Amino acid sequence: MATDPSWPSEPAGRYSLSTLLAPAALMRLGIIALVLLGVASAFAWTAGWLSPGRLDQVRLIDTFEEVNDAHPGFRRNHAKGVCLVGWFGSNGAGARLSGAAVFAAGRIPVVGRLSIVGPSPEVADGSEAVRSMALDFTLPDGEAWRTSMNDLPVFPVKDAQGFYEQLVALKPAPATGKPDPARVAAFLSAHPEAARAIALIKGPREKNYLFDALTARLQQGPAQWHLILVIGQPGDPTSDATLPWSADHETIDAGTLTVAAIESEAAGNCRDIEFDPLVLPSGIEPSDDPMLSARSAAYSVSFTRRAGETKTPSPVQVGRGR
Numbered sequence: 001m002a003t004d005p006s007w008p009s010e011p012a013g014r015y016s017l018s019t020l021l022a023p024a025a026l027m028r029l030g031i032i033a034l035v036l037l038g039v040a041s042a043f044a045w046t047a048g049w050l051s052p053g054r055l056d057q058v059r060l061i062d063t064f065e066e067v068n069d070a071h072p073g074f075r076r077n078h079a080k081g082v083c084l085v086g087w088f089g090s091n092g093a094g095a096r097l098s099g100a101a102v103f104a105a106g107r108i109p110v111v112g113r114l115s116i117v118g119p120s121p122e123v124a125d126g127s128e129a130v131r132s133m134a135l136d137f138t139l140p141d142g143e144a145w146r147t148s149m150n151d152l153p154v155f156p157v158k159d160a161q162g163f164y165e166q167l168v169a170l171k172p173a174p175a176t177g178k179p180d181p182a183r184v185a186a187f188l189s190a191h192p193e194a195a196r197a198i199a200l201i202k203g204p205r206e207k208n209y210l211f212d213a214l215t216a217r218l219q220q221g222p223a224q225w226h227l228i229l230v231i232g233q234p235g236d237p238t239s240d241a242t243l244p245w246s247a248d249h250e251t252i253d254a255g256t257l258t259v260a261a262i263e264s265e266a267a268g269n270c271r272d273i274e275f276d277p278l279v280l281p282s283g284i285e286p287s288d289d290p291m292l293s294a295r296s297a298a299y300s301v302s303f304t305r306r307a308g309e310t311k312t313p314s315p316v317q318v319g320r321g322r
């Protein structure tokens with residue numbers, strides 16, 4: 001075959017063994033090998049292969065399932081709840097703090113969920129129950145703001161590890177159906193911040209209505225909540241949810257959430273929303289609280305699992321079916 005004179009010919013000996021074994025070439029090959037090793041190690045670390053005991057979102061949700069009875073199709077936590085529909089009437093006062101569309105004056109549709117904490121949709125309403133509200137604000141331009149809140153002044157643990165250890169410590173003992181007091185005591189002595197937070201939580205608790213009272217209340221007309229923004233001060237703790245802020249902070253009433261109706265969980269309503277606290281609109285940024293990313297990851301695993309499971313009706317039936 002004729003050689004194309006316009007095509008550059010390879011320099012003689014470029015790929016010979018002696019050229020590849022030359023010190024400069026060996027050094028280059030070594031650098032390439034190091035880079036590849038670094039990439040492979042980073043991949044293996046991220047996947048958790050180098051630390052099989054590491055606490056990640058899958059292990060957290062597996063632990064929820066191990067310490068509690070199975071309730072396929074339901075949330076792994078806050079399993080008992082009802083959906084709500086309504087709107088947020090913003091008065092525009094929050095726009096002083098943030099350009100987020102939710103704070104511009106106007107009305108924004110809201111879908112949400114009222115629940116009590118715990119893995120069972122059958123749990124009895126009790127005076128000790130932690131009550132929760134999750135909201136999904138549908139903002140213009142396809143943005144969303146999702147938030148899930150508990151009626152606690154502080155959270156009992158400050159990170160995912162603490163949450164995991166609390167979960168294991170509160171596992172009901174087979175003989176009594178209640179947590180083993182020795183395990184609870186060991187957890188509290190290993191986590192003095194949790195003992196302090198629980199004392200704060202138990203002190204100001206006030207419980208006066210749960211699901212039946214909520215239904216009765218809404219039969220009289222819409223229920224309303226104010227969205228109060230608390231303005232932080234330098235030095236306020238933002239990365240440890242067991243620590244309260246002092247009571248002397250400036251607050252802004254940014255508007256009113258109106259809940260017009262509640263409905264039982266069903267396909268297509270709040271049952272199928274994952275209230276991920278990191279779904280934020282532009283203008284609202286996450287803090288350095290390590291629990292936000294842990295929650296986001298754990299909620300995703302819980303959501304993926306329950307989405308694929310056969311659904312049974314929620315024990316809380318309100319509205320038309322009642």
Ligand code: HEM
Nearest residue numbers: 075077078113132134148149150160163275298299302303
């Ligand atoms: C590392 C700590 C936490 C873990 C592992 C955790 C775990 C979970 C899981 C698995 C769900 C069910 C998610 C779903 O299936 O959609 C859930 C729901 C919820 N969590 Fe957490 N959580 C944590 C911390 C918190 C904190 C600090 C708050 C409040 C400030 C909170 C409030 C809620 C609420 C209100 C819901 C119910 C949301 C709904 O109705 O869909 N959680 N949590």
